[in-house]
Amino acid sequence: MTLPHRRSVVLMFPGTGAQYARMAAGLYEHEPVFTRAVDEVVDLLGTEGEEARSDWLAPEPAVPMDADTRSAPLLFAVNYAMGRLVESWGVRPDAYLGHSMGEFTAAVLAGVFALDDAVRLLWERVLMQRTTPAGGMLAVAAAPGELSRYLGDDVVVAAVNGPRHTVLSGPDAPLDAVAGRLTADGRTFRGLAARSPYHSPALAPLVEPTEALIRTMRLAPPRTPLYSAYTGRLLAPEEAVRAAFWAAQPTTPVMFWPTLDEVLRVEDRILVEAGPSQSLTVIARGHESVRSGRSAVIATLPPRALGPGEDRRSVHAARERLLALTSSGRTDHSGRLPLDLPAS
Structure with a gap:
């Protein structure tokens, strides 16, 4: 058996x-x-x-x-x-x-x-x-390598949750600017329920x-x-x-x-x-x-x-x-x- x-x-x-x-x-x-x-x-x-x-x-x-x-x-x-x-x-x-x-x-x-x-x-x-500065996080339907042009100005990759599930993090102002660019580029993303820029400098x-x-x-x-x-x-x-x-x-x-x-x-x-x-x-x-x-x-x-x-x-x-x-x-x-x- x-x-x-x-x-x-x-x-x-x-x-x-x-x-x-x-x-x-x-x-x-x-x-x-x-x-x-x-x-x-x-x-x-x-x-x-x-x-x-x-x-x-x-x-x-x-x-x-x-x-x-x-x-x-x-x-x-x-x-x-x-x-x-x-x-x-x-x-x-x-x-x-x-x-x-x-x-x-x-x-x-x-x-x-x-x-x-x-x-x-x-x-x-x-x-x-x-x-520390107020901030937040954005979950983006993209691989980390696709998002390099959005990084900088204190916005970084905070998490890699899947092959095309990447989280960005940063203080409010630069993160808002990144959100605007993602929208203009037609990227799919959403804000997460966080008020701090976790996993960032x-x-x-x-x-x-x-x-x-x-x-x-x-x-x-x-x-x-x-x-x-x-x-x-x-x-x-x-x-x-x-x-x-x-x-x-x-x-x-x-x-x-x-x-x-x-x-x-x-x-x-x-x-x-x-x-x-x-x-x-x-x-x-x-x-x-x-x-x-x-x-x-x-x-x-x-x-x-x-x-x-x-x-x-x-x-x-x-x-x-x-x-x-x-x-x-x-x-x-x-x-x-x-x-x-x-x-x-």
Whole structure:
């Protein structure tokens, strides 16, 4: 008798731009593991965390979700809680992969950062960002090489999310000028839900104080393999404990597509996006390994706010599919990659 081929499980965590109002709020106080994990994160922030949680659960938040005092802690909390929820189903991830800020969630679950240290680092960076220029990000339907003429004047490639999914970042004025040129040239693009020029030189002032802060923390080599979208490969133990590596991330481009390619090159996988928006699911569906059916991708949450009932239905469907795939060894795939440029 031939045993079914086991496909290893990789948990993926989205980054800044994936947040939306009331993301996963339908799970709060309905999924105990999820609820405890969210509370664990926001309680570490004291009053600021309580206010963020109130806005997250409110029909009309006092502070919009795109504000960094909301997007950063709440996206981290939801990612972390979704990771804990998936693991509570008896699924033991074989590896973790995060996009942008999602790499911090992956690092916590892999054992590199203690949760309280990661939350403190996250919040201190939010406060430090107030000293840097306002800016944003543009997702463009083009390969990085096609966009060289739009770069300069502090506008850079911030992320490579797919063969023709490139994110540009920069301060407001030069980025607005680039948007005008893209429009004039007939390029397809959209602005992302970000108010800072992430992964650009504009955030260079954050690097030195962030490194000093991380040096006060105790970092450990990953207990579970951790892929880094900043290196495009598995994070080596010595890299994982290097403060300079984590401190430089606000100015370093996210090479998500090359990293995903490396993840799927090693072996067939079941990719599980443990976070909102399905942006990484959209990316992964375009990979040949998923399109061919060798690997599979599962989204755990809806792509946008569709109500608390849909949050719960989405999670329950993801759980059933994941447990079916991990128990039987079979896989499936669905859909082509739509022209919907994912968040950074």
